Amino acid sequence: MRFFLFKILILSYSIWGFTQEIDNSYLIDSIQKNILNSKIIDSSLIANSHYRIGELYRYDFQADSAYYHYHKAEKYYKNLNNKIKLARTLYGIAVIQKNEKDMTGSELTSIEAISLLESLKETNEVKKYKSFIYNNLGLVFGQLEQYEESISYYKKSLDLKERLKGNNEVTIIKSKNNLALSYKNAGIYDLALEYYSQIINKKDLINNYPDIYALVLDNFAHTLYLSGKHKDLPNLYFDALKVTDSVNPNGYNSIIINQHLAEYFNNIKNEDSAKYYAYKAKNISEEYHNDDLLKSLLLLSKIEKGEKAAEHLKAYVKLSDSLQKAERAIRNKFARIRFETKQIEQENIKISKERTWLLIISVVAILASFLLYLVITQRNKNKELQFIQKQQETNEEIYNLMLSQNESIEEARTLEKKRISEELHDGVLGRLFGTRLSLDSLNMSNSDEAIKTRSQYIEGLKTIEEDIRKVSHELNTDFVSGSGFIDIIKTLVETQSLAYNLNYALEHDDDINWDSVTNKKKIHIYRIIQETLHNIYKHASASKVNISFKSKNNVICLTIEDDGSGFDVNKAKSGIGLKNMNSRIKEINGTLSINSEKDIGTKVTIEAPIP
Template sequence: MFPKKLFFLFFFLSFWTLDAQESKTISVLDSLFYYRSLAEDQSQDLDYRIKSVKRAIHFANISKRDTSILKTKRLLATLYLNKISRNEMGVDSLYTLNHQNLKLAKKLKDTVALGYISNVLAYCSRKKFYADSAYFYYYNTSKYFESQNMLDQQADAIYYMADIQFEERDYVGCENTAARAIKLYEEMPQTETTLDNLWGLYNLIAISADELKLFDQAIEYHYKALSFSDKMEDNYLYTLYSNSNIALIYKELKQYDKALKIYQDLFENKSLLMEEPNNYALILGDYAHLKHLMGNYPDSEIKSMLHEAYKISDSINSKSGIMSVALNASEYYLDKNELDSAKYFSAIAYNLGKKSSTHDVVLNALKLKSKIDTTDTSYLNEYVKLSDSLVNKERAIRNKFARIELETDQLELKNQQITRERMWLLILSAGLLITLVLLYIIISQRAKNKELKLVQQQQEANEEIYNLMLSQQDKIDEARSIEKKRISEELHDGILGRLFGTRLSLDSLNLSTSEEAIKSREGYIVELKNIEQEIRKVSHELNTEFVSGSGYEDIIATLIETQSDAYGFKSDISIEGDIVWEDVPNKTKIHIYRIIQESLQNIYKHAHATHVEISFKLKNNVICLFITDNGSGFDVNKAKKGIGIKNMNSRVKEIQGDLEITSEKDVGTSILIKIPI
């Protein structure tokens, strides 16, 4: 029985261990919250905040709480975004971090987190110029936020998708995607942010229509964009951008008067316009180009405007401004047959367009180059080649974007189908499991009853075997006793009788009165008496020896002797200590017998030993059985799965004993079995 003192000690230690673990957990969480609060403190230096959040991540990992890990890593991602916005680091670390966050958010099934993480991955992909990956992540972002009814975030993601499609020249796809985003924004309150986004989307549709040569539609959507910028408080740049784009379309349509009116309106507030030098240079260059096309303005004025526009763009290193003005200047000088200047500006536009992969500029520059130098057909060939490749790329990217949406939707449907199937599978599995559990209970109960019967039968068989063994030993002991009694009787009745007669004869010879004869006879008589006493002693010991105490030991000795002879190896047996076998339960004695029998059989089969030693020792009411051989030895760990050792283990456990096996290759094996009595 478990001692009360030990129980209370165990309870105290368990409570202390749990308390220590809880204290450790609290300490880890305290450290996590402390460092995370430092990272969230916007008054701190950004590098210090990043260092703090990395320490917080360390403690979050120790806590093994996925929600804490995800929250802390998302904070690090936010700080990385701040650093990227300052141009103090690239996006690679942020990209890697958010892939980890995405995996963790999927594990937690945190849809909102998945939306924000996918949004950041899209941003990183766009920074790395992976348009298809960016589109994929923005599409996933929109789906995640849609499932949570987060319209703002969903609309923003779709807006970015439309923007990517425009950049990749998928103008039809851009219009359709932008229209989807517009529907969402129109459901929201018209805040400055919403108006800004609506202006941007209508502007995107307008310039897409312009690229598709749908000029009337383009003008219509630019005016729709203006209707939203008119509602904004700080709308100057929005209005400027829309009007300048409308002027460009009118110029393309050769409706020069309408275009001129817009430019004149824009330049009424020239001082305000000049506060945005990049826009001013672009519009000034386009205005000069319009005056050139109209043909009723002096060349000096046009050249002055182009020169000023180029100078401003160059001074602020505006690549877009330089390319736009250079194209306008090249066209102007070509028309004026000033070919060197035309060639100079077309080369500037071409080289910058190539470096920045601004394909429209490259195409226009090549077209101008082919007109400037009509003898060199390489420009025209390059133009055709680039134009064809762009058309093919547009088709490919258009199909790719459509495929991304289709495959993502199919994957979502497939996941939904899998979820439904899993639910049904779970229900069926639960039903099947319950059925199997019931069957198992019934079968195991029957098996247990059967096992109990078998155990009972085994016990009865063991008892019967042991009783037969004892009966056999009793017969042997009885035969020994009879034989000893017979020998005793013969000693007593035969030898002693004869010795007694001899003594009497010597007594009769004692009539001789010679002193020497008398002494001699007396010596013989004394010797005969001694012999008589010795024989009586032996006879008494033989007749009174009690052998019942050695019965079980004889059974074991007989087993060992019989098996050793059969298996062809020598054996020694020794028993130390006063083991009272009558006090040992029959069940224990039977198991000891069977264990020795099993061990000898295993030695014969596997060890190929030539000598076996078996000994019993009694130590502190524990019978220690040692079985040692000089065989080949074996790997104890590998042999644990063997049937022989399993049987031994089973028998030792039955009698609450302990089994220890040590073995060394080519040296032998030792088995120690400790049996409490």
Template sequence: IISDELGQFDKAIEYHHKALSFSDQIEDNYLYTLYSYSNIALIHKEQKQYEKALDIYKNLFKNKEILLQEPYNYAIILGDYAYVKHLSKNFKTDEITSMFTEAYKISDSLQDIYSLMSISLNASEFYKDINQKDSALFFANRAYHLARETNTNDVILRSLILKSDIEEPDKAKSYLTEYVKLSDSLQNKERAIRNKFARIEFETDLIVERSKQIAKERLWLLFLSIGLIFTLLLLYIIVTQRTKNKELRFHQQQQETNEEIYNLMLSQQDKIDEARVAEKKRISEEIHDGILGRLFGIRLSLDSLNMSTQPEAIETREKYLEDLKEIEQDIRKVSHELNSDFVSGSNYISIIKSLLEKQTKAYKLKYVLRNDDNIDWDSINNKTKIHYYRIIQESLQNIYKHANATEVHISFKQKNNVICLSISDNGSGFDVNKARKGIGLKNINSRVKEIQGELDIISTMDSGTEIRIKTPI
């Protein structure tokens, strides 16, 4: 509409079609289609392209029943259609007169002021052109009075021009005078409005400049804030990393201390084992040399008394002799067992079992320990045994912290001069490819490398975790 009033007719038609492309997406959009196409027809009328305008009106009136759903709009469009027919000069006067009469009657019955003004102006132009001045003056006066009631200045000006063309020269002069006064008044108002808008535009430019300045200041403030945040973040990372390094050094020192304690434990255990073996040997010798000798003497004495012929004495002696033989056999058996080192090689598994009992009790876990009897733990160096001990200890701690498990299985197997340690749980598991390696896993990996072993971690979500370590003997 603005483009139309500015005389930019092609642009106005382009915007109308753009509006129609959106209205096509709305259900029951016939009213909007009606408005847009009728406005496009009026633009063609202003361009004096009457055939194009008539084509649009013909298409609209193919659906007359839809147009009649909005009677006042129907009346306006019918009046415009009649006026375009008149301007094209290809239609009969009676046909156009009939159309104006119908349009006027509908608007008058509805008492719709704006449709009455539009139809009256078009009808006045039509009757003036066919030289029916009475009818032309009637419609011009009707439009003029309605425009006065509603302060519709453009209709007032157009009706004054019509009246000045229709009336006698004396009256026409007064209408033209009124037209000039109203036109000047409107121009003054327009100038005032333009000045006001010019001032607003100037003040708006100042506001825009100030806004740009504020935007620049905000941008600098944003950069400074980002820089400050980045600096604080960097400081936080540095402090956190230093703290982690301190904790790591502390854990390393603690592990070294624990290893020293464990070595002392193993050394002490060796001394205890030596003392136990010596004591067993002493007891064995004592039993063999002392008790057995005495029992042997008693048996000989009783055997010499076997010369008695009394049946009761003979039966008693034989019974005692049999008892002594049994005692002798039992003592020999005990002596033999004491003299053999039956706990040889089992000390390390006892230490592992003690660790498991202590930690699983604290962590509320069930454990299963399996040991391959073919493994000669005494021949394996202490370094390997210490690292295995620490790996099990670290794994139990990880299971308790992260796995939410209820049971853990530990097994030692020997195959082709390789000791295989397996630690598995029934916990929640994790994605081995995506998981971040914490200090626990790093420590385990470091220990495996020190004993030249191979580490394999198998885990999936909700399916538990298994750690496999293979170390050459």
């Protein structure tokens, strides 16, 4: 909301301009407060605000405040590299310097502004500000009484103004008036009168711009007076005074006209009228306390006689000294502002360098940290890869061991089955076959009972023969290979239990089809049992361990339970063993849960899908 009001204030300023309807102090206070209170991050907007405050102060004749804000705007525009607005701001500074009698400073500032504009494309705006700056240079050299240079700059200004787009009648008239003024002060009265006549004869000038008409008419009358042409005097002075009083009675513009009237009447020895207009000029100029008051006092010192003349002369000297001191103070203040700004700029440069070095050091530190992070990360990845490789080698070793052990078991079983088969075939089966033949030979007896009995024996022997043949055939066929994994687990448990001085119980569900379980999953289950038994020995101080395999919904459920000391699962640190178990469980898409109670024992439950 504050920022919105700020923009409204600026807009109102730009629309209304500097008229009496605007409360300048209200605008200045409002803009300043919004600059301080609003979080404005647009440097261009801040620069424009300082420039406009400077303009308001300049037209309110507060030179030091105007200079301060102009100077602020100058710094922002320099940082933004906005040459046109920077030149415009420098023009405002040059005008203040000229008004405060710092002619050298005003000249240098004006030349700097002109140089900036010369580097830009000659747009209408560029030409406008160049004409203003040339006009200011004309005023500077006019006050320095260097009228040749003054006339030259006025002509440049007038030439540019006549080439501007739009209605520039007023500003052209002012330049012609200034040019005529320099001709008048240089004693070239004919050219001065020529320019004054051009202005006065403009149609409707008195109606449209009465204040300008009165100013030009007064200058025209004073030029006639200086050139010795008194025919139309003092009527022209009276006409000018009448017009200016109709606009602003006893206003600032009437001071010079009253001075000229006093000068004229003093010249023709009309002392009363001379005193009247001289005192009138003095009384009005006292409100402004500037050079016009100084001129009025000097004029009265010439018109009055005796002690009064001396009093006015003393007042003149005193005011002159006071104005000079004030002008020096203002110029010194301007110098201090620039000096302090230079100091601030140097400090800002120093801070900028420090920030640059800090940025460089920070970037280097960040890059070094990033490289160090990459090195450490890569090293950890290498370690992880080495661990995985080592784990793979261990798994392969276990797998080969399991295969070797399984082959030994299967070989022993095969030999045993072959031996039993041969024994059945060559021993029992042979004897039974001989008995059957003997019985068959005894079948020669014709008694019904003998025949019936022999037939029953023979049939029984046939049945035994077929059963033994069937058993022999089945024994000679390979066992289901899956049963070998349980034997491997049993060997592991027996070995570990013996080494760890543990009693064990191993239960397994015969429904588990270990042939459908991948070798990778078998290896991980083997390793998990091995790691769990090691942890029981190392931490639990247990005396017994129960291990069971069950099948539920095509999921292998492995339970390992001990009667050890137990531990707090929530507070226990995750060591390398538990991390490895979790890693293996993750590999086989299983789940791991650990339940433990102090002084009761620990139960590890692992579930893994069979496929």
